Amino acid sequence: MNQQLFEAVDNYICNLIATEDDALKATIESIETNGIPQISICASQGKFLQVLAKLCNAKRILEIGTLAGYSTIWMARVLPKDGKLISLEYEPLHAKVAAENIKRAGLENIVEIQTGAALDLLPKLVKDGTAPFDMIFIDADKPPYAEYFQWALKLSRPGTLIVADNVIREGKVLNENHEDDRVTGVHRFNKLLAATKEVTASIIQTIGAKEHDGMAIAVVN
Numbered sequence: 642m643n644q645q646l647f648e649a650v651d652n653y654i655c656n657l658i659a660t661e662d663d664a665l666k667a668t669i670e671s672i673e674t675n676g677i678p679q680i681s682i683c684a685s686q687g688k689f690l691q692v693l694a695k696l697c698n699a700k701r702i703l704e705i706g707t708l709a710g711y712s713t714i715w716m717a718r719v720l721p722k723d724g725k726l727i728s729l730e731y732e733p734l735h736a737k738v739a740a741e742n743i744k745r746a747g748l749e750n751i752v753e754i755q756t757g758a759a760l761d762l763l764p765k766l767v768k769d770g771t772a773p774f775d776m777i778f779i780d781a782d783k784p785p786y787a788e789y790f791q792w793a794l795k796l797s798r799p800g801t802l803i804v805a806d807n808v809i810r811e812g813k814v815l816n817e818n819h820e821d822d823r824v825t826g827v828h829r830f831n832k833l834l835a836a837t838k839e840v841t842a843s844i845i846q847t848i849g850a851k852e853h854d855g856m857a858i859a860v861v862n
């Protein structure tokens with residue numbers, strides 16, 4: 642694959658139509674300064690998530706996997722003033738850095754970060770009778786992706802958009818018996834997605850500055 646070309650085209654798209662402002666740039670810098678892994682989505686994907694949020698007229702978004710709040714900021718920016726984005730994050734340091742970044746971006750009244758393991762927090766959201774979300778972005782640890790999807794369905798309504806990142810993993814998903822549990826995790830998720838009659842779904846391959854991967858997109862019927 643021509644990684645150099647993919648990177649150049651990604652830069653072209655970002656400079657043209659997905660430019661980062663100071664808050665987004667500072668978020669990327671905060672990841673570096675705090676020794677957090679640079680595993681946020683890229684700017685073109687952030688803008689793509691914005692487009693999807695607009696497309697489904699999102700007022701309430703759930704994100705599973707905050708990191709430093711980079712994707713959170715992209716999505717929260719297209720919510721109305723009375724909108725809400727709840728983001729679930731396991732690592733207290735990531736949650737703390739994300740909260741600072743979200744405040745810097747002026748989104749603290751819209752975004753709520755919940756700290757803990759998503760598989761503990763998701764049942765609480767269901768139990769609390771949280772109103773269904775219009776869009777759900779799954780981007781946390783990969784082994785329980787299938788379980789995250791099942792909880793996402795419980796927190797949805799007809800029309801909810803469910804997006805899951807990193808479901809192709811440089812084509813490693815083609816090997817059903819891969820030894821990496823992140824690969825088998827997304828493989829299990831992809832199979833469940835395909836078998837779930839309650840959604841209309843597809844997967845798009847993603848190429849660019851980051852490695853070859855894929856994003857699953859599903860609409861609840």
Ligand SMILES: C[S@@+](CC[C@H](N)C(=O)[O-])C[C@H]1O[C@@H](n2cnc3c(N)ncnc32)[C@H](O)[C@@H]1O
Pocket residue numbers: 680681682705706707708709710711712713729730731732735757758759760780781782
């Ligand atoms: C790929 S990063 C998220 C990137 C972020 N969505 C972005 O693009 O800016 C995955 C995040 O999920 C968090 N995470 C890992 N396991 C988790 C779990 N069990 N519950 C909640 N969050 C978890 C990690 O700490 C990490 O911050």
